[in-house]
Amino acid sequence: MDGFITALPTIFKAMTMGAVPILLAALGEVFSERAGLVNIGLEGIMAVGAFVGFAVAKMSGNIWLGVLVGMLAGVLVNMIYAFCTVTLCADQVVTGMAINVLAPAIALFGYNLFVGSNPANATGEQMASLAIPGLSQIPFLGDALFNQTLLAYLAFILVPVVRYFFHHFRVGLSFRSVGENPHAAETLGINVVRTKYVACIVCGALAAAGGAFLTLCYTPIYTDGIVMGRGFIALATVIFGRWTAVGVLAASLLFGFFDGLNVALQAQFQAAPVMFFKMIPYIFTIVALIFFGSKHAGPKANGQPYFREQR
């Protein structure tokens, strides 16, 4: 028990650090799904964001430029998804899977060109943590919550912003209408196709920012597979979080907590089978989906292609 209490601050730190990339990608997915687009290509978009952010920050020496260009790259990749699913009305799941195959391959190809020609490029830039005086000294939670990178603070600030957007802005309500009943929305003068494209732009940018967090805030390197399934976890947190920003935050933190707990248990019980502990966050995800993954929840027109002329 003493060992667990000693480990708690580190678990909380791991929780918040682990939650940020998932939170960013999941908030992007909330925009996408609120507009009726299930984008399972988050994993691929995050990989591109992670690589482009890493490479641009290394080349320019400017981490924020890395984040920005990484987000732009995520948008570009997600435009493939948008064109296929919105304009061509292709199957969203199949297109998302294609993105998951294509995008990490683009990232790896770019990485090999970038680092293969100059091994010094293997280690990139890293964003410094920003401790909030006083608050970061609070026992147990202070360091975890108030000693973060600026990108992490921005991710958490984004939660009330997104919530406010969907509930108090006309555009936010348009998003929700498009996700619920696009034909009714169209009759009210909402441009459904444009709304879906905007959703894809926001989703691509935020998911890529989540990827860039991994290489610019977590560790200053890019490796093939660095996203490690976080894109899929983000998808699950959107369902678990009932398609709301606050719910997504809670789900991301819970996943982050179980991930931190998994590492703490690995460190504490070295002789025990590590794979058992590694399963914990994913078991949590499955259990959460069993309880919260109701078919009847979520935007009604989610995942369905929109045909303007259909009655």
Added chain:
Amino acid sequence: MCEGSWFGKGEGEALLQGKGRKGVFMSNENKTVMVSRRQALGLGFGGVGALMLSACGGSGSSDSGSGDSGSEGYKVAMIMSGTITDGGWDQGHYESLKRALESHDKWTLLEPKENTADADAATAAQSYVDQDVDLIIGNGNQFASDWMEVVSDAAASHPKVHFLVTNTDPTTEMADYETLAPVETVLPDFKQTGALAGVVAGLMTKTKSIGFIGGMKLPSTLTKYSAFLAAAQKIDPSIKGQYNFEAGFTDASLGTKLTEQWINSENVDVMWGDASAVDNGSRKALESAGADTHFDIAQPIDIAGDDQPTVITSTVTDWMIGQAMDEIEAGSFGDGKAIIGNMDNGGISLGKFSDKVPQDVQDKIKEYVDQIKSGDFISDDDVDQIKKSL
């Protein structure tokens, strides 16, 4: 038209027969949309492009792409589980290969095959066999099981082709092979590697607490850690070791979190990693805890330098590819021999020290290095005793 296709019945036929004036119909759950030929073609090309990029994502650059080195020359190719820029296992192999090529000018390097999954390993090897490549290298013991049939077939049909599998004990891991005639393996002396890291850790730790992260629980991983701890405890018996043998090789964040846990709960101040990208994450945690008090010993390539503030030295492995090339040229390669890489033949060595290692400590390390080389520093019993407790 196949069931489950985007094209509905009839509509697909219309596409095949060129029916419809400008476009083709795509259907999804009884909902039909007009798609122009240009869009359909775009989708097709996009799909093909995705597959091509996916395929070439795993390939990198090589010093020379030409496969034909002339009648006097030899060709060498490497099939790898990861990428040549991973900063660890695969990069170590690639650098060993490049070193060997520098001293063997008759040899030409073909494009390495990176990110090769187990399921594709045999096909990748067969493609080189078909080109009569003189030496095909597999960088890990998984290739020993993947290549059993390819080796057997090649022994009969392509006698010029030779196989070198690294990190493999032929007596246990190639026992099922029909023939070992064209095969050799490389087996580094893991006890020496671990002991070298152990003396450095033992002399540099102030908290008497050291850590080790391994990617996979292999016999070689257990031997390395056991020798690492045994050597450190030879310096100071009160030293304690923390370990994780199944961290994988890609999740850098796991390395950070694990090391943070050990620093906070066990006061670990020196780490040795055997998990490629995960080691980078571990270094990040050491750096956050203080790069002047928390140190890392890298492997298998020498990376100490200004851009690695926590790395105090590296245990370097050379995969003895030059020796394999010499044997092929002399006609003595094969029969399932294992080339042992050790401190005598340059297979195992310590890299350069950072300025954080004081001169007196460096002198002591050199003294212990000689004892490790002669086998006097730690015994097999010391190592086995720790191994049994894991």
